[in-house]
Amino acid sequence: MAKGFTKRKENYSEWYNEIVNRADLAEHSSVRGCMVIKPYGFAIWEKMQSILDKMFKKTGHTNAYFPLFVPKSLFEAEEKNAEGFAKECAVVTHYRLMNDPEKKGKLMVDPKAKLEEELVVRPTSEAVIWNTYKNWIQSYRDLPILVNQWANVVRWEMRTRLFLRTAEFLWQEGHTAHETKEEALEETKTILDLYAEFAEKFMAMPVIKGVKTESERFAGAEDTLCIESLMQDGKALQAGTSHFLGQNFSKAFEVKYANREGKQEYPWASSWGVSTRLMGALIMTHSDDNGLVLPPELAPFQVVLVPIYKGEEQREIVVNKLKNIKNALENEGISVKLDDRDTHKPGWKFAEYEFKGVPVRLAMGMRDVENESIEIVRRDTLEKKSYDMHDLAGKVKNLLKNIQENLYQKAIDFREEKTHFVDSYEEFKSILDNEGGFIYAHWDGTSETEDAIKKETKATIRCIPIDEDTKEGECIYSGKHSARRVIFARAY
């Protein structure tokens, strides 16, 4: 176990912070609420980006780039959207600094450089994008528009946590326009499936696909679909959302197209996004009391090679062997780091890479050279074995596949264990306080009940799950009729 490192059961929140910090993933910056994503953390995000980007392109989307700033008059055009984000907007009011006449070497905002219209730093880009689509859409031939952008956005948050909630974060936001309602709905669903596939296949993180209730909906959407995952402290985390926007934005920005009959219509829209929040989800899904655990599909390097030797002669022999192994593994498409630094001891390296969650560690000393063997440790179980060198690359490849599957299965098992079907409000509260997890309970469908439960227990309706059986029942809170169970949880 990592020395001096907080355990999950002692203080889950501190445990999370220590992983982010000591595994070199991210840190707080001098700017309130903004984070620095460090190279090791960013390499994981880059892997996520690259996989998602390929998935978007395969489903017909292209990337573009829209301005960082939204003029206030555009921002307020779609009322609900504006209302939803107005309270957390960074606002640019001036475009120049000047020397402070009273403090030598200091600068001040130049009062003469006040903008006529304030600019909002985008908290999301529907407004600026739909204002652009006005120029792009005239006829049904211009549809669908299937555009995504990778960008930074800013939402002024008072309480921030690295990756999970920061004032500035990185994300992708897709914005599509369609001829028909059905097409827009289908797109919304296609992306939800894509997000779920990404989460399960690459992050090894099981998710539940569902629909948000009205009060949890994206500001300006007709419907918000989401994927919800469960963290090890029993709290839920919304990992991605896909919104059906109806014609709200096309109407707000007066975007019309001539349909196949030559009549003017408002196009239908979707928008969808995942963010660096996924990093938080990834960390909390798999990591343990020894530090970060990464699924092989997203590890910056999947295998680390550590030589063990005494003296320069041994070093040369062992390192040369490891260089050959590196090549062999890389030829199989495995990403490898050989740490042959002489400034650090093998024990230090073992601890370091264990903490950083590298899926597989291979260590080789003189005895291994003589025996044609190598020591292998898998990060997920910390199991140690000696492998003979025959088809080592093939074995490591299988092992990585196995680790990926094992992490997913472990997370599935954990979620099952923490999933409760509850029929009374007393039991509901008791489970929330003692166990956490996803609680399937009947709800009468009203915002009043939802709000009351939230107020009393801090649990929210995470979603109305899509792919599950629907059976009627009685609301745990009001006793009224319930069309089906929904999922409650406390959430990030």
Add this chain to the structure above:
Amino acid sequence: MAKGFTKRKENYSEWYNEIVNRADLAEHSSVRGCMVIKPYGFAIWEKMQSILDKMFKKTGHTNAYFPLFVPKSLFEAEEKNAEGFAKECAVVTHYRLMNDPEKKGKLMVDPKAKLEEELVVRPTSEAVIWNTYKNWIQSYRDLPILVNQWANVVRWEMRTRLFLRTAEFLWQEGHTAHETKEEALEETKTILDLYAEFAEKFMAMPVIKGVKTESERFAGAEDTLCIESLMQDGKALQAGTSHFLGQNFSKAFEVKYANREGKQEYPWASSWGVSTRLMGALIMTHSDDNGLVLPPELAPFQVVLVPIYKGEEQREIVVNKLKNIKNALENEGISVKLDDRDTHKPGWKFAEYEFKGVPVRLAMGMRDVENESIEIVRRDTLEKKSYDMHDLAGKVKNLLKNIQENLYQKAIDFREEKTHFVDSYEEFKSILDNEGGFIYAHWDGTSETEDAIKKETKATIRCIPIDEDTKEGECIYSGKHSARRVIFARAY
């Protein structure tokens, strides 16, 4: 020739705007000075990014991400840097909007949500990054730091032009820290070479590597290296810069490390960047009076396939043939678009892809099917040929290579033609007004002379070229001693 399209000789600036606009590369947004990069334009930028990113990683760099905002007190820490950018900073002063009590449905800045300290939207990130490096650097073991970030930056520009000069632009900025001055200088040079290689090999754009004079130096740098290219109107364009920052930022931010003798030292720094400005350079280097011309290495798709047919029966035969060809080309690593839309005529498609600069167009009709041949047009020369189908993929591959080389050679020839060695100020002015181009002239080395020439002629010293012979002479302006010729030009 494209209909109604402005020719270079008629109005170069209008010609440029029309290409950017009609080839769907970018457009102005509703935000003053900010552009929308459209999907086709962004696909070119993505190619640039992906190639550069691989080159950075191959030379040992990793990516990270630093905050968009710089607190004013950090921004002003390195005085020259602050002075250089203060006049073009977008400044965030508030973090919330509220309903305007006097105008229903309108928002206003909430006066209660004024920031204690204003935030500058990064015009460049030295300040915020060196403030972070303070936590990363304690010992020589922490060096070098070789970090890059892909980001948006904002420099408030009064006169903007798409890609060439916009208030917000996209770029990469590398920021490195080293033990010794020599290492930092070497890094600065390594990156300059990398930029030059990228420009020449991928953009097919010849560049001259040089050093900036003091007055053209980056604010806060000890030395600025640059690559300079020549556009078709005879004006120069600075395509990339690599700065040796000395210890300016480590001193301003009090970053110290324990050297190998245990003594505290200030690390040495470099920073370097290229931006979406390269898109402007690419467009202006190769395009002609028929529209955009793209080098195959950066074309979103290198080959377009257009079927020619009458009726559904022919369509099926021709399109099926083309699908096979698409597969064969893609197997050779060629990127291909098959445009089999029935809504547009072949002639319309020919014009469209010619204007969009697609390097190779293949068209096939029933006669081609019978003859086992295909019509091929290369965009750079507009030469049309009929190829037989034997090893078509191999032939197209060679053709693409040939186009890439031809574009580079054409640009080299153009630059040579427009390069002048001048020994009198009269001739200097006459060439500037009549021909433009790079002018190699003697300069006495003083800022006074440089400023006077700039004031009188609008020509600036683009650089003191690195890889060229140095011979002494007399300054064309002052007649004083000159150590060597430098390159003058009017510039973007």
